[in-house]
Amino acid sequence: MITLHGVSKTYNEGRPNEVTALRGIDLAIAPGVTVLMGPSGSGKTTLLSLVGCMARPTTGRITLAGEVISSLPERFLTDLRRRRFGFVFQRFNLIRGLSVLENVVLPAAPLGAPRAEVEARALSRLEALGLAGKARMPVEVLSGGETQRAAIARALVNDAPVLIADEPTANLDTALAHRFLDIVAGLRAEGKTVILTSHDPRIISAAPVTAVVELRDGAILQVRS
């Protein structure tokens, strides 16, 4: 369970280019699949980055499994990120020049699992996303959809309890989007937490989704379960 109490986020506070991206967010995210939706600029990515310990809220508290994480020092946040979360970024953020497989195994490097085991896990994720054949290719030759799938595989490699995915199906066709939903359904069945952002009606109305949170101008408009 992840909870947010009175969370707000203001960028460039006190400067002329000050932006309040989130205001007064109270939200409980239970295990299952939560989708954040809302127009561009409504604060979806900002919310994900707060929950994923990438940034700290300007005000308010965030808890993860009962522990307040919003005030932890950076050292602990990194540790949390590595053990609790898998991330799919809106812009994928694969490392150019490395192969798909080399990219996918990166989150596992600091954890010190045996290489063979990590590679096997990475390959099975790529397999599930129909990308096993491209494992040895450099990521810059991949198509948009392939890049997105590589980014998804990377987020899954550590088997983290929480998957955070920012627009994970934006570049996928219907068949591939369903493959992704199958994976998400599998995670849900394992009792894990998935937080997605999406504009995609195929996702929002999909079977595994347990809650839809609608954002508007940095505030919650409504929550549907």
Add this chain to the structure above:
Amino acid sequence: MTALNRHRALLDFTVAALARRRVKTLALVAVFAAVVFLLASAMFFAASLRREAEATLAGAPDLIVQSLSLGRQTMIGAEAVPQLAAIRGVTGVEGRLWGYFYDRINGANYTVMVPDTAAMMPPPGQVILGEAVPRLRDFKWQGTPLFLSRREGDLVRFDIARTLGTETALLSADLILMNEADFRSFFNVPAGQFTDLAVSVRNPRELSTVVAKATIRLPEARFVTRADIARTYQKLFDWREGVMVALAFVALLAFAIFAADKASGLSAEEAREIGILKAIGWDTRDVIAMKLWEGGLISGGAFLLGTVLAYAHVFWAGAPLFAPLLKGWAVIYPEFRLTPAIDALQLGTLFLLTTLPYAAATVVPVWRSAAADPDAVMR
């Protein structure tokens, strides 16, 4: 196990990252190796010269007595031997025969000597040659005799007993060792005359007393102590090393500029990559460990490459880059090979001087950016 796997994974990433920037990596290693090469060459060279000097000194007598006439060295008579031997503290007086010979055939200068040990004494009619002499005379086959010509129409034949090894090539390269009888007849030196006398004393601390007493008995003579020889060598090497220290300084300076440039910042691409790594769960220590591997692979590889090349340059190729420094040194008139001598302390210092600044230059900017918020990569 976990720590090992972690480092293995970090190393894998480093190798992959270096491989994809192949050209940049190779350029870096090349520059780095060139600096190490110059410094290591200078060091090997200096260490080798020093070794040669030490070897000479080790073989030098405690005291050399020369006879002077009109301020120039002349042959010294054997009658001085018992006079010196009678001084308290003197344990031995040995007449030495040596001189220089100008080779009319090829314009080279040789040092001709009667060795002071039986082991080095060639049989009559034979000579033992320094390493460079056969090369200078272009001996094509084993067993070629050595013909020496003192004047027009004169030709004296010597058979070659053997040639000397290269243990102290610098000082023995142009040497010709002769039997005493051959030496006297070749150079026309009457019996009872020597080039100089080598005196050994029981206690080196008594040397000045011995010299004082000997001066009274032989007022015309000149006395050269081992310390005098050491000083002469020291001057010679100080000068040569000074030139090389200057050279080393220039190389280090170039390296410092190069490292400072690297330390001044990361490229936007590198900074972004570090942001990504942090976002997916690498912490600052992981990033720094990875960068240390990177710096270690580059600097370690370059150090190894530079050192091996320097070794080949100095000890196999005869240090052609430093040849101008050696010109004008009469003793080594012929070309010669330096004897390999490595000063482990100096090499270790060089390793630290080049590798540590490089590692620091690699890690410091990473430290700064690895401490930054990973939020930026979210969008």
